[in-house]
Structures are given as structure tokens and as C-alpha cells.
Amino acid sequence: MAKSVLSQPGSVSAALAKDRLGVPSVVYFVLAGVAPLTATAGVITTAYYVTGLTSVPAAFIVVAVVLSLFSVGYVAMARHISNAGAFYAFISRGLGREAGVAGALIALLAYNLLQVGLYGMFGPTVEAYVQQKANVDIHWWIYSLAAWAVVTVLGLIRVDLSGRVLGVLLTVEVIVVVALTISGAAHPAGGHVTFSTLNPSDLTKGGVGAVLATAVLGYVGFEQSPVYAEEARHPRRTIPTATYLSLAVIGVVYAAASWVMSTYYGVGNVTKIAQQEGPGMLFGMGDAFLNNAGQILFMTSLFAAALAFHNACWRYSFALGREQVLPGSFGRTGTNGVPKAASAVQSVIGLGFIVAFAIGGWNPMTDLFFWFGTTGGFGILILLALTSMGVVRYFAQHPEEENLWRRLIAPGVSVLLLAVMVYLVANNYSLLLGYTSPSTAGKVLPALYVVVALIGVGWALFLRASRPEVYAVVGLGPDAATGQGATVAASASSAGKLAGEGA
Amino acid sequence: MCCAAIERRHGGGVTGYGQNERPGGSDRLADEFFLMAHDESTGKPRLAERIAGLGLAGALLGELVVEARIELRQGTVTVLDSSPCDDALAGRVLEFLKQEEHPTRTWLAFFAQSAHDEVGWRLTSAGLLVREGRKRPWQHGRWVPVSPSVAARPTALLCTQLIRGQDLDQRSAVLLGLLRATGLDQPVLWEVRHTAPEAMRRVGEALSTLEASFAELVMQTEAAVGSAIASHRV
Numbered sequence: 001m002a003k004s005v006l007s008q009p010g011s012v013s014a015a016l017a018k019d020r021l022g023v024p025s026v027v028y029f030v031l032a033g034v035a036p037l038t039a040t041a042g043v044i045t046t047a048y049y050v051t052g053l054t055s056v057p058a059a060f061i062v063v064a065v066v067l068s069l070f071s072v073g074y075v076a077m078a079r080h081i082s083n084a085g086a087f088y089a090f091i092s093r094g095l096g097r098e099a100g101v102a103g104a105l106i107a108l109l110a111y112n113l114l115q116v117g118l119y120g121m122f123g124p125t126v127e128a129y130v131q132q133k134a135n136v137d138i139h140w141w142i143y144s145l146a147a148w149a150v151v152t153v154l155g156l157i158r159v160d161l162s163g164r165v166l167g168v169l170l171t172v173e174v175i176v177v178v179a180l181t182i183s184g185a186a187h188p189a190g191g192h193v194t195f196s197t198l199n200p201s202d203l204t205k206g207g208v209g210a211v212l213a214t215a216v217l218g219y220v221g222f223e224q225s226p227v228y229a230e231e232a233r234h235p236r237r238t239i240p241t242a243t244y245l246s247l248a249v250i251g252v253v254y255a256a257a258s259w260v261m262s263t264y265y266g267v268g269n270v271t272k273i274a275q276q277e278g279p280g281m282l283f284g285m286g287d288a289f290l291n292n293a294g295q296i297l298f299m300t301s302l303f304a305a306a307l308a309f310h311n312a313c314w315r316y317s318f319a320l321g322r323e324q325v326l327p328g329s330f331g332r333t334g335t336n337g338v339p340k341a342a343s344a345v346q347s348v349i350g351l352g353f354i355v356a357f358a359i360g361g362w363n364p365m366t367d368l369f370f371w372f373g374t375t376g377g378f379g380i381l382i383l384l385a386l387t388s389m390g391v392v393r394y395f396a397q398h399p400e401e402e403n404l405w406r407r408l409i410a411p412g413v414s415v416l417l418l419a420v421m422v423y424l425v426a427n428n429y430s431l432l433l434g435y436t437s438p439s440t441a442g443k444v445l446p447a448l449y450v451v452v453a454l455i456g457v458g459w460a461l462f463l464r465a466s467r468p469e470v471y472a473v474v475g476l477g478p479d480a481a482t483g484q485g486a487t488v489a490a491s492a493s494s495a496g497k498l499a500g501e502g503a
Numbered sequence: 504m505c506c507a508a509i510e511r512r513h514g515g516g517v518t519g520y521g522q523n524e525r526p527g528g529s530d531r532l533a534d535e536f537f538l539m540a541h542d543e544s545t546g547k548p549r550l551a552e553r554i555a556g557l558g559l560a561g562a563l564l565g566e567l568v569v570e571a572r573i574e575l576r577q578g579t580v581t582v583l584d585s586s587p588c589d590d591a592l593a594g595r596v597l598e599f600l601k602q603e604e605h606p607t608r609t610w611l612a613f614f615a616q617s618a619h620d621e622v623g624w625r626l627t628s629a630g631l632l633v634r635e636g637r638k639r640p641w642q643h644g645r646w647v648p649v650s651p652s653v654a655a656r657p658t659a660l661l662c663t664q665l666i667r668g669q670d671l672d673q674r675s676a677v678l679l680g681l682l683r684a685t686g687l688d689q690p691v692l693w694e695v696r697h698t699a700p701e702a703m704r705r706v707g708e709a710l711s712t713l714e715a716s717f718a719e720l721v722m723q724t725e726a727a728v729g730s731a732i733a734s735h736r737v
Contacts, residue, residue, distance in 0.1 A: 012603050012613050019616060082730075231734050315733050322729050333686045337551040337732050478729025481684075481722045482578065 020233040026225060026242035027249070032166045033312070034221035035305035036250055037173040041279035041298045042121055044258045046370055047214035048274035048281075050434050054267050055202035057259035059215040062200055064251030066417045067219055068244060070384055073391035073411030075240040076402045078226035080394075082235075082479075086226040087383045088316075092475025094390025097464070100475045101325060102456030103386055108316050109452050110379025112346065113372040114220060115309035116353045119144040120368025122302045123354075125279065129295055141358035147303055148350050151310050155343040157336065166304055173297050177253055177282075180294060181260045184285030189266035197262040197270075198255070209424030210432040216384075216421070217377030218254055221308065222246050223384070227315070257282065278365070310346055317342035319477035324470045325463070366434060374432055375445045378425055382449055385418035531590065532569060532674065533562035535657040536681060537622045538631075538648070539691050543655040546635070546647035549690050553731055556615035558685035559622050561724035563596050563614055564607075565677050568716045572597055575719040578606050592625050607723045615727075658691050665692070665706070666699045673717060676709040680721030683710070685728055 021029075047056045077090050087107050092100025123140030130136050130143075188194075196202075203211065225243040232238035262270045264285050274281055283294040318339040321330025330342040357368050388411050395407030425432065430442030463471040473480035540555050541548055548555060564580070567573045572588070574581045585601045588594035596614065605613070623646045626632040631653060632646045648654030661678065664671060671679070682688040683706070695702050713721065 012599065012605060012609070015616060016609065016613055227734055230730055318729075319733055331729070333728075333732055335550050335554075335686050335689060337554050337686070337728075339732065478733050479726045481725040481729065482719075483722075 017233050021228055021231050021238065022233050023238055023241050023245065026228050026232060026238060027246050028167050028170065029228060030222060030225050030242060030246045031249065032170050032304060033224050033308040034219065034246070034250055035301045035308065036253055037177055037297055037301040038305045039218035040177050040254060040257045041282045043214060043218040044254065044261065045274045045278055045281045047211060048271045050370065050432070051207050051210040051214065052271045053207055053211050054197050054262060054270055056211060057197045057255050057262065058200040058203055059211040060218065060251065060254040060258055062203060063212060063215040063219060064247055066414065067222065068247055069410050070388055070414040070418065071243050071247065072406055073388060073414065075226065075243050076406040077391050077394060078229050078239050079236055080401060082229045087223065087387050089475045089477060090387050091390045094394035095386065097471060097474040098457045098460040099386065101460040102453040103383060104316060104320055104325070105452040105456040106379050106449055107383055108313065109448060110376045110383065111309055111312045111316065112349055113379065114376030115306060115313055115346065116350050117369045117372030117376060118302055118306040118309065119148060119350060119354050120357065120364040120372065122147050122299065122306065124365050125302065126299055129299065140364050141354055144354045147306060148354055151307050152347040154307060155310055155314065155347060156338060156340060169300050169304060173301050174253065176290065176294050176297055177257060179290055180282055180286045181257045183290060184260040184264040188263040193263050194267055196267060198259055207428060207431050209428030212421050213374055213378055213381065213425040213432055216381050217373055219250060220377055220380050223380070224312065260285070313346040314339055314342035317345065322478050323473050323476060323480040325474060371433055371441065371445065378446060379449055381418065381422055381425060385415065385422050388415040388418055532565045532678060533559050533622045534626055535678060536562040537626060538654050538657050539682065540687055541646060543648055544651040546645040550685060550687055554685050554728055556618050557611055557724055557727050557731065558681050558687060559618035560611045560614035561681050561684065561720055563618055564610065565681065565717070565720055566593050567597060568720060569674055573600060575607055575716040578608065580607050580610055592621055608727055611723060611727045662692065662694045665695045665702045671705070671709040673714060676713050677717040677721065679706050680710050680713060680717065681724055684721055684725035
């Protein structure tokens, strides 16, 4: 009567591999977080108009190259250390636990800003669309609150939207962006094509920091790939391949779309039109059908991105809660596997800002979306730089684990490039926010990261002195329970050994 | 060899685990976890599938620790005694552990894939559950308890033990640990939390008395669950 499901011995690795994620799945998860349409319609157009520079396509290419270089050391480290909060896990291991806690708080702030900022784009976009189609005028914040409510509910009950729905939406989004790009490329302004915006030498001009920061913002989400390391079919190969593939796909899409915008509207007009039309600038390159499809998908993609960043936020709080670095309740989950407290706190933050902007009457597009978004992007840039330093230092202590290119040359060069970018952005912050002269916001927003970093270091020092058992597991995330990092490499090698024995 | 093992299991070797006194038709750790993880009358799961799988995998390894067949230490499983088991499922688990070497975490992930069905069938053979096919194409089939009162017994016993301040043996303690690691303690210990909240303190006390292998098992399960949640695969 009893039916046996366990088959014959000898099949452990094979059985596990079947259930794990291959390259396409990881690329899908990562791209769903990047939300390419949000970036193409929202980030490229704002980059043109806020900076007033035409070298946006070149910036996307340069940033793709820098991030690929960064990824060499990043994925190498992911082979040795697995933790859902990859950035701060790597920073903890490389630069010490004080830097790790500082990095964790920087990440929490950055992802929250990115998440909240999306509500500032979602509301006005839906408002404009409904007004245009149905001639009904409803305040932006009502739509933002509706999106917030859905994100909150999905966050708490965890209906798994992620898998297929997001996959289908993502596929359609990319097809529409590509179609719009081709359509735009077929109709260059004045009938002739120019390549001047692709010239990286223009990036030496003033304001380059602002363009680079905006370009980085477009790539945010790519850094999530090591999160799936433990679930990857071949951790040593799947994660690197998926990371480079994701970067390549979005890099080509962004560079092509932004270059085509400059050809379609003309290099001389592109920044002016970006200011007038915003995201509509991308959709305007297609016919009526593409235009409409693009607008609808833009809204779904903003929503999906808000959900993805909501998840990134609770994932960090959850990992920190498991370590007891944040209150333990953040690390507790309900029976459905939802860290309710971590999810709820993020939702409360989102609600607070939507309500504040609604009451204050501030501009949701420029102030909430762009200010918060770019500041979040700047936080990610800081984390990339810190993580690169962590990678270099970690491999300096474990040189036997990787070759010279992966452990020193690539991450070393990326430390330099990222540090220069952080400096340029910090230096241009007011310009980045749309001011022509130095402003208070331009000083306050980037300084937030200095504040949380100091709090992080202080908290880590406090833990070291008074709760050494917590200090000892900083950076281990869910593995804090065992006091030792999950051994991705070890399990992969033992699986390899077994496969060898079996053959 | 075989007889000695049986004798040891029912005799002196593992006294203190209180295996023999458990009423209700089933005295195995994974069976109890399974019954606790489902509604006693409808059979509706109380845990997300993946988390339940990890909890059951932990419980299956726990059964072998109870019988002193394996030892868990520093992320690995060592087989101490590979003589045949009375229970067919425990025997198959042991067979795997004997043949291959993997980190505990890998074993948990591996057994988690099939633990739900395996334990479900074991309880079905014991006459405690009936397998009900799916009613609609998008639904899963369910394991429905034959008698709700029998199915509720493990939960009731554990709650009573906690509320009345009875001694908790290692077996109850490891069960509590697995409940806690999977988040199943929230529905299962509901009664304790609401009628005698002060008794919740005893859960922590019981966990601190866990022997090394059990403590390791609970920690590994907790880490595996946390990791599954964080990497979004629940």
C-alpha cells in the first residue's frame, strides 16, 4: 500500500539539481528586479532632461563595462560565501563586521529610497493615463496608495506573483522596448543618423557625475544574482553566467534605446523633448498600438519594480533579524514563510512618504521619484565600491581560491573606477537633483549615507562589547543559526566528487 | 546485531525519550510533525510546502538521532549504526545517509523534496490518514486525518506538557525546536500562548537542554528555512 517516493541511493545530487534554478530562471529573476522598461522609459528620459547632457547612451555603455568588471570579483566571492544579503555579507567578510553593519544599513536605506521613489512615478503615470483615456481626474497619490496597498497585501500573504506572471510581463516589456527602439531607429530626425551621443569622450565634460549616477540607477537590481547562489543548479557557473548575461541584455537595451531617442528626436532637441514629454518620449517613437502597449506595460513594470524592491528591503531586514543585529522579530516568519514584521515596516515607510508628499503638495515625479531614486542609486554605487574593496581584501587573505584576474586585477580596477564615480556623483549632487547651483538637498541627501554608516559602525562596536555572540555572526544572515556560512563551494565540490565516483 | 539493535531501541539505549508511552497510534517524530503541520479535520496544510518539507526532513533525521543511528556535528551527518530499522521509511533514509556523503544542509534539501509524500504514505499505511485526490485541477491532493481527535493529539499533548509544567524529554524538545525553526510553533502553540503565556518561557528552556546532535539538527533546519525564505523559494 505504502508507495515509495525515495528512489534508489546514488541520486542525491541529480535529484537536487532537478529542483534548482538554471541560468534562464536566474536571469529572469534578476531582470524582473531591474525592470528594464521602468529604466528605459523613466530613467533614460530623466537622465536627458535633468542633466541636459546628450552623452547618456555613452554613459550606459561605460557603466555596463564598469559593472561587468565589478562582477568578476563579485561572482567569484559568491562562490565562497552565500548569503541572501550579498553586499553586506561580502563587506563583512572582506572589510570587517563594523563595515558590514554600516553596509547593511546603507543597503536598507538605499533600497527603501528606491522602493518609495517608485510610488512617486507610478501615481502620476497612472493619473496622466487615466486622464488621457477616460478624462477622469484623480490625484496621483490615490493611485500610489492603491499600488502601495497591493504591494503591502502581496508582501504579507505572499501570493507568488513572481514566477510566471512577472516572467510573462518581463518578456512582453522587453519585446515592446525593442520594437519601439527599432521603430525609432527607422525614422531618424532629418533623415540622417548620428553616432555622436555614443562617444564616451563627451563624458569628460562637466556634469558627468550626474549622467553616470543616473545610468547606475538603471542597472540597480543586477546585484541580486548571488542571492540565488544556494538555489542555483551549478553555483560555480550559473550565477556568473546569469550575471554577465543580465548585464549584457540590459546594457544593450539601454544604450540602443537612449541612442535611438537621440537620433529620432535629433541630438539638438533630445534634452528639451525629454523635459516636455518625460517617459512619453520613448512611447512616442512607436505607432499608436506600440505607444499604448508601452504606456500600459510601463505601469505594470513600475508596480513590479516596487514589489521587487519591497522584497529586497525585507530580505535585508530578515537576514539582519536572523543575526539579531536588528530586532529578532524581523527574522521571524509566519507559517506562510513571510517575515511579517520586516515586510510591514517597509510598507509603513512607503505609506509615510506617500502621505507626506500628498499633504505637502510636493512634486511626486521630480522630488519623490527622481530625488529618492537617484539617492537610492547613489547608495547602491557606494555599496558597489565597498563590496569591491571587500572582495580585494578577502582574496588577499585567501589568495589560493581564485586566479589573479578574478581576485585582484578586475576587482582592483573596479575599486578605482567606482571610487571615482562615487566622488564625481557626490561632487555633482545638486546638479543631479536638477539644481544649477549648490543646494541644501544636494548636501543633505548624500550625507544621509555618512550618517547611517556611522550608526552602523557604532552599533557594531556596541555589539562587539556587549553582545559578542551576535557580533560573531554578523554577515551570516540566515546561516547565523549555525554560526557558520553555508558552504556553497563545499557542497558543489562534494556533489562533483560524487558525480565523479558515480561515473 | 539486528536483535541487539531492536532491543536497544526499545530498551535501555534510548530511555528518556519516552517513545513508548505515546498514545494515538504513532510515536514517530516526523509523524507528529506532519500531523501538527496540517489541520486536524480538513488536512489543510498550515505551512508553506517548502518549509513543511524542510521541517519533515529535519524530523526524519531526528528519528534516526533518537534511535542513536546517526550523529550530527559541524554541518555533517555521521552514521553510527546502520543495522536494519523497524520502520521502512527510516530504513530508506538511513540507506541514503550510508551510501553518500553530503553536508547536513544538502541532506535536508534532498529529503525535503519527498518527505511530505513519504511521511504522508507512512501515516496512511498506519491508518491515520486517507489520501484524497484533487477536487479541482489547480488544487493539490490532500492528506485527510481519519480521526480529527487522533490527529490533534500530538498538538494537545505538547501543549498540555507545557501548560502543566510537565518535564519535557529530548524528543519533545527537539520537536519544539523544529516547530520553532519552521514557524509552525505559532499555530501549534496557540493554546499555550493564549491560556498560559508564562509557559512559553519553557520552550526556550527546553531548547537549551538539547543534546548536541539535536541542537545541531534544529540549527541546520532553521538555517535551511531562513535561506529558502530569503532566496524567495518558498
